Amino acid sequence: MTIQWFPGHMAKARRQVTEKLKLVDIIFELVDARLPLSSRNPMIDEIVNQKPRLVILNKEDMADPVMTKEWIRYFKEQGIEAVSVNSQAGNGLDKMVKAAEGILKEKFDRMRARGIKPRAMRAMIVGIPNVGKSTLINRIAKKNIAKTGNMPGVTKAQQWIKTAQHLELLDTPGILWPKFEDPETGYKLALTGAIKDAILNLQDVAIYGLRYLEERYPARLEERYGFAVLPEDMAYVFHQIGERRGSLASGGEVDYDKVTDIMIRDVRSGQFGRLTFDIPPEKA
Numbered sequence: 001m002t003i004q005w006f007p008g009h010m011a012k013a014r015r016q017v018t019e020k021l022k023l024v025d026i027i028f029e030l031v032d033a034r035l036p037l038s039s040r041n042p043m044i045d046e047i048v049n050q051k052p053r054l055v056i057l058n059k060e061d062m063a064d065p066v067m068t069k070e071w072i073r074y075f076k077e078q079g080i081e082a083v084s085v086n087s088q089a090g091n092g093l094d095k096m097v098k099a100a101e102g103i104l105k106e107k108f109d110r111m112r113a114r115g116i117k118p119r120a121m122r123a124m125i126v127g128i129p130n131v132g133k134s135t136l137i138n139r140i141a142k143k144n145i146a147k148t149g150n151m152p153g154v155t156k157a158q159q160w161i162k163t164a165q166h167l168e169l170l171d172t173p174g175i176l177w178p179k180f181e182d183p184e185t186g187y188k189l190a191l192t193g194a195i196k197d198a199i200l201n202l203q204d205v206a207i208y209g210l211r212y213l214e215e216r217y218p219a220r221l222e223e224r225y226g227f228a229v230l231p232e233d234m235a236y237v238f239h240q241i242g243e244r245r246g247s248l249a250s251g252g253e254v255d256y257d258k259v260t261d262i263m264i265r266d267v268r269s270g271q272f273g274r275l276t277f278d279i280p281p282e283k284a
């Protein structure tokens with residue numbers, strides 16, 4: 001998917017999310033568990049405003065489990081509830097619903113006290129492209145095929161996915177834009193496949209990834225590429241990786257693009273194990 005976020009598109013995306021905010025009790029802010037900060041929209045607090053929110057760290061199966069726990073703790077310290085899930089496998093969805101119930105308990109207790117008939121919680125998923133919004137919606141929809149009709153009072157038809165667990169989910173997610181200003185954020189987004197490859201120089205992305213692995217996961221770097229510490233000479237590093245992975249040209253020359261591709265693919269396909277690229281601020 002090509003993502004080109006121009007100011008007009010950002011304003012439109014923001015308007016679309018803002019319009020739907022009033023339809024829901026809670027926002028499910030989906031982020032990539034490997035990048036809980038870099039895969040957040042920079043203006044999310046402002047956009048969500050006072051609406052109750054649950055941060056969902058998706059793709060937990062690909063993230064470092066120790067860091068995922070740290071991140072959940074970090075969000076809690078910021079006063080934001082967070083849970084981790086694997087939307088592809090459907091793990092953690094009960095936890096997600098329970099967390100939402102906890103967040104909305106007071107609101108629903110108040111409604112009950114005022115004699116308002118109990119109803120399901122209404123939620124909407126928001127997040128930047130590729131964090132797994134559709135996968136999560138499909139996963140919930142598959143489990144719970146029953147769809148409610150359109151909501152009265154809503155001008156544009158909205159489909160709600162009704163779940164067995166007192167939850168109604170808007171069937172279209174709110175798409176927000178990622179943050180590109182900081183090159184490191186861009187590298188992390190590219191490395192995990194969250195942004196389109198052509199946006200950044202891929203060799204820079206691969207080198208960033210190698211340096212990050214050297215800093216945080218040296219044993220895994222060594223196991224796969226034979227270096228725990230990277231030599232200064234990156235050309236040599238690429239040559240060694242190329243040789244190890246059998247991708248040198250017939251004359252023994254390095255095909256830098258090929259090695260770049262191998263490195264990035266290795267990260268994205270979990271060849272280095274479960275990795276997290278953002279460190280909670282107090283830990284960094």
Ligand code: G4P
Pocket residue numbers: 058059060061062085086087088089127128129130131132133134135136
């Ligand atoms: P979006 O709506 O937010 O844009 O994201 P989408 O659901 O399209 O998911 C983006 C990619 O992330 C998809 O992979 C999807 O399968 C994968 N994904 C979503 N949730 C999880 C998860 O919990 N764990 C893992 N490991 N992957 C997840 P893709 O390569 O684009 O497509 P495909 O491999 O499914 O064909």
